[in-house]
Amino acid sequence: MNVSLLASPQFYSKTLYVIGFLSLPIHILGGYCILFQTPESMKSVKSNLLNMYFxxxxxxxxxNLLTQPFLCPPPIDGFAMGLLSRVGINLPLHIYSGITIVALVAVSVVSIFENRFYLLWAKGTWWKFVRYLILIGDYIIAVLFFVPSILGIPEQETARKELFEMYPHIQAFDSPENRIFIVDLRKDNVYMIxxxxxxxxxxxxxxxxxILLQYNIIRAIKGMTISKSTANMQRAFLRALYLQVAIPFFIMVVPQIIxxxxxxxxxxxxxxxxxxWIVTSTHGALATATMLYVQKPYRKFLKSKLSCSQRVEQFVSATTGVKSVL
Known part of the structure; x- marks a missing residue:
């Protein structure tokens, strides 16, 4: 196959496997911290953090591991190279599930900020009733927005023949092991829009x-309905939350916008x-690592374990040194 390294399916697959397996320990550590190291003061946000983490x-x-979608533009087509492709899982299900999970990640981020807004400023207002409709609507949109593309999948043999006539360069990626599957033959502007x-x-x-969170904190300080120390504590928590969300969010969203x-x-x-897609695939590990760093309870827990490990190493080194002298 005469294609560049960055366009190569083999390079793409190996890169995703490396990223995926290196990310697993970070995810395990992140899950442990949320479940067992979240203090009482963060109890109200624990379920939302766990939802986003999941x-x-x-x-x-x-x-990175299960599907590894290799998409061949400009139409919506490609094949899966991950572990599930080896057990005969339906390819349209791969595509639908992957895109839907991306949307659900975005909705889980929104739900964290909505939860903070509700708990701090809207608990006794009409928002108490409307919020459930909005959140349910968000999840419905995330689950359904790609369904029209899946329902419109063409008959494959005819579509493949037409695809290779329209875009002969794509045939370089087609093989008996990785047959190109076509979701839509057109350069689907409807899907893009x-x-x-x-x-x-x-x-x-x-x-x-x-914006509502920041506005209400400023208004509360001016109206002297909360103390400056309480406001500073809320701001510190929100800054940590912003960093936790913003860094991986841009890693995930910017490539998709492009x-x-x-x-x-x-x-x-x-x-x-x-x-x-390689950049997007780092999103999960980066999100978990950012959470472990910016959330103070998790950071303190990790520092305590690292310092304990260093003390053990120093003790072992000192003991070994004494024994060697004796």
Whole structure:
């Protein structure tokens, strides 16, 4: 196959396996900290942290190890190279599940900020009743927005023949082991626009809750309804939450925005698609590592274990040194 290294399916697959297996210890540590090291003061946010952790970890494992979607632009087509592809799992199910999990990660992020807004400022308001409808609607959109593309999957043999006539360069990636599967033959602007609208809707909600949180803290300080120390404590927690969400969020969303932009206005190259998904695949590990660093209880726990380990090493070294002298 005469393709560049970045466009190569083999390079793509090996890179995802490396990222996936290196990420597993980070995820295990993150899950342990949420379950057993979350203090009482963070009890109200524990379930939301666990929800976001679950979806980000599932996305990480799904993309890097289980499916490894190799997409061949400009139409929506490709094949899976992960562990599930070896046991004959239905490929449309791979595609639908992967894209849906990405959307559910975004919704879980929004739910964290909505939860903080509700607990701090809207517990006794009409939002108490509306919030459930909004959150349920978010999850429904995440689960259903890709369904039209799955229902419109064409008959494969005819579609494959037409695909290779329209885009002969894609045939370089087709093989008996990895047969190209076509979701949509067209350069599907309808899908791109639908995806762009979904991203805008979910990201817009998150931005609104962040603005409302900051606005209400400032208003509460001016109205002297909370003390400065309480406000500073809330701000410190929110800053940690912003960092925990923002860094991995951009790692996940920016590549997808690039793909959508290129898909609508410019021809996507295979290298661009592969690099975008490789960058996205680091999202889960980065999200968990960021959480462990920015959330003070988890950071203190890890520091205590590291310092304990260092003291043990120093003791062993000193003991060994004494024994060697004797």
């Amino acid at each position: 979806w980000t970890t599932l996305l990480d494992v799904y993309l 639908r995806t762009a609208c979904t991203i805008t809707y979910i990201v817009g909600q998150g931005a609104i809750f962040v 793909i959508v932009f290129f898909g609508i206005f410019i021809e996507i190259q295979q290298e661009t698609m592969n690099v975008s």
